Amino acid sequence: MLxxxxxxxxxxxxxxxxSMLFMDASQQFDGNASDPTDSxxxxxxxxxxxxxxxxxxxxxxxxxxxxxxxxxxxYAELDAAANRWANWLRQRGVRRGMRVAFWLPRSIEVHxxxxxxxxxxxxxxxxxxxxxPDRVQFIFENSGAAALITNEQLAxxxxxxxxxxSLHVVEPVRTDVAAQPQTRPTRxxxxxxxxxxxxxx
Numbered sequence: 760m761l762x763x764x765x766x767x768x769x770x771x772x773x774x775x776x777x778s779m780l781f782m783d784a785s786q787q788f789d790g791n792a793s794d795p796t797d798s799x800x801x802x803x804x805x806x807x808x809x810x811x812x813x814x815x816x817x818x819x820x821x822x823x824x825x826x827x828x829x830x831x832x833x834y835a836e837l838d839a840a841a842n843r844w845a846n847w848l849r850q851r852g853v854r855r856g857m858r859v860a861f862w863l864p865r866s867i868e869v870h871x872x873x874x875x876x877x878x879x880x881x882x883x884x885x886x887x888x889x890x891x892p893d894r895v896q897f898i899f900e901n902s903g904a905a906a907l908i909t910n911e912q913l914a915x916x917x918x919x920x921x922x923x924x925s926l927h928v929v930e931p932v933r934t935d936v937a938a939q940p941q942t943r944p945t946r947x948x949x950x951x952x953x954x955x956x957x958x959x960x
Contacts, residue, residue, distance in 0.1 A: 805953045809878045813838065813943065827867050837871060839941035844875025846939040847932070851925065853906065855880035855950045858959055860904040862886035862895055862913050868929065872908055880949030881905075882956040892916035902959050 815824075820835040832840065853859060859876045861883060863869040876883040884902045886895050896917055899907060906925040909917075914928050 807951045840871035841874035842941045842943050843936050843939040845878035845944050847936045848879040853879045853881050857881045858884050858904040859906045860884035860899050862909040864888050880951055882958050884959045
């Protein structure tokens with residue numbers, strides 16, 4: 760069963776950013792700065808998930824946001840990477856109301872992809888790399904996702920995707936993504952509201 764979730768509950772939103780990224784002991788993400796109990800973060804009733812992350816970025820730009828396998832990114836660097844993915848996805852027609860699946864191994868890149876999907880206005884469908892390709896394909900097809908982001912190794916195990924679905928393999932597109940502007944998509948551009956779908960599990 761697939762369940763669509765929205766981000767109207769702020770505490771749940773913080774837990775989402777931390778727990779829905781397939782994190783383990785090798786990965787850390789500092790979500791405390793945008794915790795809704797922190798009175799120094801001024802958030803409105805209409806905030807969405809990207810707002811919560813960006814509130815942390817604006818307060819702690821040079822603080823390490825994530826560490827994985829010996830690599831790390833500051834909040835500012837992670838925000839810039841996510842913005843480049845968001846702008847790249849929007850150039851390819853991704854908009855609010857669409858679902859974008861990602862099937863990627865644990866890495867810093869997967870965090871940038873996830874946040875980029877949210878910043879583009881779409882919702883995301885996380886696919887566990889421990890699942891066999893046939894199960895992933897079944898979940899993907901039943902999620903109604905319009906696009907799938909994965910890597911070359913995992914993509915090799917997939918069969919034909921449904922007509923109209925876009926397959927984005929990260930290795931060939933990294934240079935193009937890196938060339939995108941690192942400016943944040945605006946609410947006017949994305950049309951995001953607090954009742955927008957955030958993810959599907």
